[in-house]
């Protein structure tokens with residue numbers, strides 16, 4: 001291991017862990033993680049990945065920092081209202097860990113750019129706020145063979161799952177996009193800021209576990225968190241034989257079927 005004195009001090013509490021050690025820390029420094037959405041989930045996720053020394057963090061978001069974001073999006077700051085979120089992420093991370101490179105992707109994910117973007121990273125973490133983006137990210141990850149750690153939060157409720165072959169994918173869990181009038185967003189229904197913090201932080205734990213290959217993967221499981229009851233439930237998820245990506249008669253071989261332009265935010 002070729003750590004500088006400063007790196008040994010910065011990452012000492014990781015290096016002490018037998019599951020991480022110098023080898024694991026070096027692996028984190030070499031890792032590339034793509035984060036979809038620098039919002040309520042992406043905020044703690046990006047902050048912890050940066051503090052952990054994940055070497056390259058790609059941030060996809062086409063939104064700007066708004067005053068109403070700051071109740072939960074702890075990556076951003078009052079002084080950066082109006083700034084595009086990936087640039088705000090670059091500034092926040094520079095203050096925490098200057099050796100981490102944040103690659104800003106200030107764009108909307110669509111069927112044209114998703115596969116190329118996902119392919120240049122080791123793992124993807126989705127914290128977007130809408131179903132079209134979630135389906136698109138899922139399909140791109142499956143086609144590119146990249147593990148996906150997916151989190152969602154609304155009001156006091158959260159969900160977390162890891163999707164990677166040969167386990168189930170997001171479409172095995174949600175076979176169809178719900179109609180638009182049934183999709184509640186945090187903007188419509190509200191969200192407790194700290195719940196986004198809990199779910200985004202758990203997402204960071206799972207991303208780091210996948211990068212290091214330690215512990216029990218959340219692949220094949222769905223974690224359901226009820227913040228009001230303080231209840232954590234882990235359900236088994238199986239691949240759906242009728243899934244157009246995982247089933248024996250898989251029909252999705254490229255992303256051209258996606259008609260909607262997906263929006264990342266949260």
Ligand SMILES: [Zn+2]
Pocket residue numbers: 168169170171172173239240243244245246247
């Ligand atoms: Zn599937």
